[in-house]
Amino acid sequence: MKAVVWEGPTKVAVKDVPDPALLNHRDAIIKVTSTAICGSDLHLYDGYIPTFMPGDIFGHEFMGEVVELGRDAGSGSSANPDGLRVGDRVVVPFPIACGACSPCQRGLTSLCENSNPNAGEAEKVMGHSPSGIFGYSHMLGGYPGGQAEYVRVPFADVGPLKVPEELSDDQVLFLTDVLPTGWMAADMCDIQRGDVVAVWGAGPVGQFACLAATQMGAAKVIVIDRVPERLELAAKHTGAHPLNYEGTSVLKELRELTAGRGPDRVIDAVGMEAHTDVTAIHAYDKAKQVAKLSTERPQALREAILSVANGGTVSIVGVYGGLVDKFPIGSLMNRSITVRTGQAHVHRYMRPLLDKIRKREIDPTFIISHHLPLAEAAKGYDMFKHKEHSCTKVVLKP
Amino acid sequence: MKSTQNPERGTGRLVRGLGVASLGLGVPMLLRPDSVARFAGVDDSASAPALIRVVGARELIHAALCLVGPQRSVWTRVLGDAMDLAVLAAAMDGRSGERRTRVNVATAAVAGIALADVYASVRTARSQHGRGKPGPLTLEASTTVNRSPEDVYAFWRDLGNLPSFMQHLEEVTPKGDDTSHWVARGPLGKKVSWDAEITGEDPGRRLAWRSLKGADVDNAGTVHFAPAPGDRGTEVRVVLHYDVPGGLAGRAVARLFGEEPEQQVRDDLRRFKQVMETGDIVRSEILPRGTEAKRQFLQGPAQASAQTSNDGSSR
Ligand SMILES: [Zn+2]
Ligand SMILES: [Zn+2]
Numbered sequence: 001m002k003a004v005v006w007e008g009p010t011k012v013a014v015k016d017v018p019d020p021a022l023l024n025h026r027d028a029i030i031k032v033t034s035t036a037i038c039g040s041d042l043h044l045y046d047g048y049i050p051t052f053m054p055g056d057i058f059g060h061e062f063m064g065e066v067v068e069l070g071r072d073a074g075s076g077s078s079a080n081p082d083g084l085r086v087g088d089r090v091v092v093p094f095p096i097a098c099g100a101c102s103p104c105q106r107g108l109t110s111l112c113e114n115s116n117p118n119a120g121e122a123e124k125v126m127g128h129s130p131s132g133i134f135g136y137s138h139m140l141g142g143y144p145g146g147q148a149e150y151v152r153v154p155f156a157d158v159g160p161l162k163v164p165e166e167l168s169d170d171q172v173l174f175l176t177d178v179l180p181t182g183w184m185a186a187d188m189c190d191i192q193r194g195d196v197v198a199v200w201g202a203g204p205v206g207q208f209a210c211l212a213a214t215q216m217g218a219a220k221v222i223v224i225d226r227v228p229e230r231l232e233l234a235a236k237h238t239g240a241h242p243l244n245y246e247g248t249s250v251l252k253e254l255r256e257l258t259a260g261r262g263p264d265r266v267i268d269a270v271g272m273e274a275h276t277d278v279t280a281i282h283a284y285d286k287a288k289q290v291a292k293l294s295t296e297r298p299q300a301l302r303e304a305i306l307s308v309a310n311g312g313t314v315s316i317v318g319v320y321g322g323l324v325d326k327f328p329i330g331s332l333m334n335r336s337i338t339v340r341t342g343q344a345h346v347h348r349y350m351r352p353l354l355d356k357i358r359k360r361e362i363d364p365t366f367i368i369s370h371h372l373p374l375a376e377a378a379k380g381y382d383m384f385k386h387k388e389h390s391c392t393k394v395v396l397k398p
Numbered sequence: 399m400k401s402t403q404n405p406e407r408g409t410g411r412l413v414r415g416l417g418v419a420s421l422g423l424g425v426p427m428l429l430r431p432d433s434v435a436r437f438a439g440v441d442d443s444a445s446a447p448a449l450i451r452v453v454g455a456r457e458l459i460h461a462a463l464c465l466v467g468p469q470r471s472v473w474t475r476v477l478g479d480a481m482d483l484a485v486l487a488a489a490m491d492g493r494s495g496e497r498r499t500r501v502n503v504a505t506a507a508v509a510g511i512a513l514a515d516v517y518a519s520v521r522t523a524r525s526q527h528g529r530g531k532p533g534p535l536t537l538e539a540s541t542t543v544n545r546s547p548e549d550v551y552a553f554w555r556d557l558g559n560l561p562s563f564m565q566h567l568e569e570v571t572p573k574g575d576d577t578s579h580w581v582a583r584g585p586l587g588k589k590v591s592w593d594a595e596i597t598g599e600d601p602g603r604r605l606a607w608r609s610l611k612g613a614d615v616d617n618a619g620t621v622h623f624a625p626a627p628g629d630r631g632t633e634v635r636v637v638l639h640y641d642v643p644g645g646l647a648g649r650a651v652a653r654l655f656g657e658e659p660e661q662q663v664r665d666d667l668r669r670f671k672q673v674m675e676t677g678d679i680v681r682s683e684i685l686p687r688g689t690e691a692k693r694q695f696l697q698g699p700a701q702a703s704a705q706t707s708n709d710g711s712s713r
Contacts, residue, residue, distance in 0.1 A: 055699025142684035
């Protein structure tokens with residue numbers, strides 16, 4: 001089969017690789033019909049996530065048709081009470097969760113204790129291991145990703161959610177990651193009446209965080225980015241107030257927009273490869289990252305913390321891989337700031353968000369800028385990374 | 399998880415501590431020999447400061463050897479102590495009063511240091527040139543399983559289940575009464591086997607066993623089961639004791655092949671949890687057999703498996 005394979009920093013190729021096979025009784029094989037390139041794929045693409053190796057297959061946002069089921073994969077579960085059948089059309093959550101361990105049963109599925117066979121490696125870096133993730137380095141399981149014609153899905157009785165025929169791939173594909181991730185970002189803020197919410201990053205996750213914050217009753221949502229098209233998109237589809245940080249001070253602008261208080265809830269939907277105008281700091285972070293002295297460039301996070309109102313909440317869903325430098329812990333501690341964070345517990349959000357899509361309360365398709373055949377994945381990555389041609393989200397069709 | 403066997407590590411710390419002490423002595427001797435001479439009661443000798451400088455330089459060499467050299471460098475300190483004691487004994491002659499007292503104090507201090515040095519040297523010799531056997535290894539590991547203590551105990555008590563999650567066990571055959579026959583893969587693919595007996599049994603709480611006489615590898619183990627607080631399932635703690643064949647060399651070879659004993663026990667317990675909670679050992683394409691620790695160190699790309707799928711269709 002064909003698959004999108006990493007060949008080294010900023011190099012991807014579509015190659016012939018062996019077909020996936022069932023390895024566990026609860027596995028399913030999915031024939032992929034749509035898969036998306038995600039902002040966190042760019043961290044892998046650029047080579048910043050340790051233990052992603054040349055030859056590894058990308059992709060954790062994918063959906064398709066069930067073509068093969070292991071002996072125990074068809075049994076009923078909370079996701080699919082009637083069980084899964086060959087021929088079902090499903091969306092697959094990016095964290096792999098067993099459904100039986102204690103975090104899974106508490107709904108913290110991105111912390112599944114059984115789905116990372118390489119947990120020992122992750123423990124060395126993070127202390128304890130999170131769940132395994134499709135196409136997301138060996139430290140997180142070494143599972144081949146879904147930017148391929150076929151993909152093996154472990155714990156298929158728990159993860160994949162059947163989707164109704166009347167909804168198109170584009171309408172439901174983002175249930176796999178960016179939609180639940182944006183929703184959880186706002187959810188973790190515990191938004192109260194009158195709250196002002198500021199969101200760093202107008203990528204897909206940032207867009208959906210704005211949408212969720214609006215729907216959860218925020219008085220005002222401010223979105224911060226430097227790409228005019230992305231800001232326009234957010235303003236048009238989520239009602240957020242756009243703030244272009246180029247040529248201005250975000251802290252000063254936010255202070256003005258909130259009459260000195262600062263936003264009550266802030267969301268970092270940027271993560272480890274933040275860009276900043278403050279050239280010296282950017283150069284410092286970038287140099288350390290390139291020299292492998294530090295894995296992160298946390299400028300968005302620093303700004304978010306410094307700007308949040310006293311007693312406010314910082315919600316982090318942008319991806320970080322290791323250690324940060326120049327972290328404003330003094331600001332955090334002295335001002336009673338709450339920090340909440342996590343990889344999205346997608347399983348928990350998928351069903352209610354599918355219902356919202358069916359009821360036309362949300363239409364996630366507005367973030368899609370490009371459809372490309374799988375064979376043109378390299379072009380898609382390059383365009384998405386450099387945000388050329390107003391690229392906000394690329395959907396690949398195998 | 400911890401490994402409670404490492405006499406070398408304690409000795410190493412002692413040697414490094416002595417190295418730091420050398421540094422503390424050597425620097426003032428080099429920089430302020432006059433003060434040191436006064437302190438030691440030999441300030442009336444014209445040649446003392448020069449001699450003290452030489453001793454200071456020697457201390458710095460000791461420090462360097464102890465801090466970055468092999469552990470047995472601590473012997474150089476014993477030689478130095480002998481020289482110092484000889485010099486101080488000579489200094490005692492012809493001194494009286496307060497100076498004599500200071501020389502005595504300095505001699506007592508050097509004698510104390512010498513004792514520590516001799517002790518460290520003997521320990522070094524023991525751990526490095528001893529009987530070539532590291533002694534029994536004790537390994538501990540624990541995990542929490544989201545099942546009741548009764549279930550978890552019952553699965554473990556059925557000894558035939560052990561090879562399903564312990565990567566080095568090939569087979570355990572219960573033989574009725576309390577004995578069983580165990581077959582394991584040792585380092586370098588060598589097979590080892592032994593008979594074992596249950597030595598303690600407290601259903602839902604504790605299970606202990608040990609190998610019987612004539613085992614290739616003498617071993618014993620205990621598993622403790624206890625309810626985890628707040629309905630979090632069962633806390634499982636394993637303590638294993640065994641003699642690694644081939645002593646230090648055997649262990650070094652085993653490590654070369656990625657078969658680090660601590661990691662092994664930890665991985666075994668992780669798989670035990672998987673089997674108890676999900677009914678299976680979770681595999682990924684880089685770990686298709688799900689059990690070989692060494693593959694974690696020699697990983698290939700996470701390409702889809704080369705194995706043909708069950709229906710054999712080509713896609
Ligand atoms: Zn994603
Ligand atoms: Zn789980």
